[in-house]
Amino acid sequence: MKRKSIILNDKDNVATALTELAAGEVIQMEMNDRSLSVTLLDTIPFGHKFSLTRIQSNSPVIKYGEKIGEATADIQLGQHVHVHNVGGTRGRGDLIAKEKK
Amino acid sequence: MSFWGYPRPDGSAGTRNYVGIIATVACSCDVAQDIVNQVDRTVPFLHYQGCDHLQPDKELVERTLVNLGWNPNIAGVLLVSLGCEVVDVNSILDRIVKSGKPVDKVVIQKIGGTSATIAEGSRIARQMISDVVKIKREEMDDSYLTFGSKCGGSDATSGLAANPVIGTACDILIQNNGSVVFSETTEFIGAEHLLAKRGDSPEVRQRILDVVDRYEKCVLSWGVDMRGGNPTTGNIEGGLTTIEEKSLGAISKVGTMPIKRVYDYGERATGKGLFMIDGPGQDTKSMTALAAAGAQVILFSTGLGNPLGFPFVPVVKVTANPATYERMQENMDVYVDLAKLDSIEKQGQLLYQEVLEIASGKSTKAEGLGLTNFGGIHTFGPTL
Numbered sequence: 001m002k003r004k005s006i007i008l009n010d011k012d013n014v015a016t017a018l019t020e021l022a023a024g025e026v027i028q029m030e031m032n033d034r035s036l037s038v039t040l041l042d043t044i045p046f047g048h049k050f051s052l053t054r055i056q057s058n059s060p061v062i063k064y065g066e067k068i069g070e071a072t073a074d075i076q077l078g079q080h081v082h083v084h085n086v087g088g089t090r091g092r093g094d095l096i097a098k099e100k101k
Numbered sequence: 102m103s104f105w106g107y108p109r110p111d112g113s114a115g116t117r118n119y120v121g122i123i124a125t126v127a128c129s130c131d132v133a134q135d136i137v138n139q140v141d142r143t144v145p146f147l148h149y150q151g152c153d154h155l156q157p158d159k160e161l162v163e164r165t166l167v168n169l170g171w172n173p174n175i176a177g178v179l180l181v182s183l184g185c186e187v188v189d190v191n192s193i194l195d196r197i198v199k200s201g202k203p204v205d206k207v208v209i210q211k212i213g214g215t216s217a218t219i220a221e222g223s224r225i226a227r228q229m230i231s232d233v234v235k236i237k238r239e240e241m242d243d244s245y246l247t248f249g250s251k252c253g254g255s256d257a258t259s260g261l262a263a264n265p266v267i268g269t270a271c272d273i274l275i276q277n278n279g280s281v282v283f284s285e286t287t288e289f290i291g292a293e294h295l296l297a298k299r300g301d302s303p304e305v306r307q308r309i310l311d312v313v314d315r316y317e318k319c320v321l322s323w324g325v326d327m328r329g330g331n332p333t334t335g336n337i338e339g340g341l342t343t344i345e346e347k348s349l350g351a352i353s354k355v356g357t358m359p360i361k362r363v364y365d366y367g368e369r370a371t372g373k374g375l376f377m378i379d380g381p382g383q384d385t386k387s388m389t390a391l392a393a394a395g396a397q398v399i400l401f402s403t404g405l406g407n408p409l410g411f412p413f414v415p416v417v418k419v420t421a422n423p424a425t426y427e428r429m430q431e432n433m434d435v436y437v438d439l440a441k442l443d444s445i446e447k448q449g450q451l452l453y454q455e456v457l458e459i460a461s462g463k464s465t466k467a468e469g470l471g472l473t474n475f476g477g478i479h480t481f482g483p484t485l
Contacts, residue, residue, distance in 0.1 A: 068345045088343030093322065095326075096321050
C-alpha cells in the first residue's frame with residue numbers, strides 16, 4: 001500500500017503528506033515507539049503538512065526536529081499547516097518596519 | 102572509481118571540452134553570441150555586469166570572469182570586450198593565462214565595430230578549436246571531480262528525498278578525495294546553526310554564521326517579509342511554508358562532511374573537500390558561482406521542474422516529485438522515488454554512477470535541448 005505521510009523526526013509536531021489526502025481521512029502513523037492516529041480536518045495537498053497535535057497560537061511548528069516557524073492562529077490536530085496559519089520568524093523585515101512606526 | 106576526462110595544463114580535468122567566448126561586459130554580449138553562432142564547439146558566457154560598479158563589485162566581476170576561464174571544462178578562452186567598461190580585460194586575460202590555456206581578446210572599439218570584431222573573433226576562435234579538438238578523453242580517478250550541489254524550483258519533495266540523495270552522492274565523492282562546492286546563502290537562513298557546527302575551524306564556523314546574518318540584515322533593511330520572494334510562490338504552492346523550512350530541506354544536498362572553507366562569490370576553490378561559496382539562491386547567478394569555484398558538473402534538485410542548464414557545465418536534474426517527472430521528462434535526468442525513502446543511500450550510489458557517466462560525456466537533458474545559454478553574475482552593491 002502506498003505510504004500516505006511521513007514524520008521526519010520524533011520532535012516534529014507536523015507530518016508531510018506523500019499523496020493528496022482527503023478531509024475526514026484517518027491517517028495511521030508510526031514514529032519510533034509512538035503510534036498515532038490522526039483524523040484530517042482539511043484536504044492536505046501533496047507535499048503539504050498537517051498537525052499531529054494542537055499547536056497554540058505563537059507556539060513553534062517543528063519539522064526536521066527544528067523550528068520552521070510559529071503558529072499565527074490556534075491549530076487543531078489534523079489541520080492543514082501552511083502560510084494561512086504559520087509565519088516565519090526569519091527575514092521578517094515587515095516586523096522591524098512595524099516596530100519603527 | 103573513474104571517469105573519462107580531458108586533461109588540462111594545470112593538472113585539472115574537464116568533463117567537457119569547449120572554447121569559451123566570454124563577454125567582459127553586457128555591451129559585448131551580442132558579439133560574443135555571434136562568434137559562438139559562427140564557430141562550432143564554442144560556448145558563450147553572457148551577463149549584464151562589467152560596468153558601473155563600485156570597486157568591490159569590479160573586483161568580484163573580474164575574479165568571476167577569471168575563474169570561469171579557469172574552469173576545467175574550458176580548453177581555451179576568447180574575451181570579448183567593448184573597450185570602455187569598468188572591468189579590466191587585460192588584467193582578466195593575464196590571470197587566465199596562468200592556467201596554461203590559450204587566451205586571447207577582441208575589443209570592439211579598437212577593432213572598429215560589430216562586424217569586424219565578429220570576423221576577427223571567429224578567426225581566433227577557429228584557430229583555438231583546431232588545437233582543442235586534438236585533446237582526447239583519458240581515464241581518470243574520480244578524485245579529479247568537483248561537483249556543484251544546487252537546488253532550484255524546490256518543493257517539499259526536495260528536502261524529503263532529492264536533496265538527501267544528492268547529499269549522499271556528494272559524501273561519496275569527498276570520501277573518494279574529490280571536492281564539492283555549494284552556495285545559496287539565503288537558503289541557509291533558519292538552518293545555519295546546523296551548517297556552522299560542521300565548519301572545520303572556529304573561523305569557518307563564524308564565517309558561515311556571518312554570511313547568513315549579512316543576507317538577513319539586507320532583507321530586514323527593506324522592511325518586508327522575505328516570504329514570497331524566497332520561498333517563492335512556487336515553493337509555497339509546493340508545500341514550503343517558511344524560509345526556515347526551505348533551508349532545513351536544502352542543507353541535506355551538501356551531505357554530512359566537514360565544511361573546509363567559505364569562499365567569496367566568484368572565487369575558485371582550491372584543495373579537496375566540501376566548500377561553501379557565499380552568494381544568492383537565484384539559479385543562474387548561483388550556478389555561475391559553482392562554475393567559477395571549479396565545478397565540472399552540477400547536481401541540481403528540482404521539485405517543481407527547473408529546466409536550466411549552464412553554458413559549459415553539465416547540469417544533472419534530479420527530481421523526487423512524480424508529477425514533475427512525468428510532465429517534464431524531457432527536462433529531468435534522474436527520478437528519486439519517494440516510495441523508497443528507506444533507501445536514500447542506495448539511490449545516492451546510483452546517482453553517483455550516473456554522474457560519472459555524464460562526466461564522461463553522456464549528455465544531460467538540458468544539453469540535449471540546448472538550454473545552456475544563460476549565465477549571470479551576482480553583484481552585492483549598487484549599479485551606478
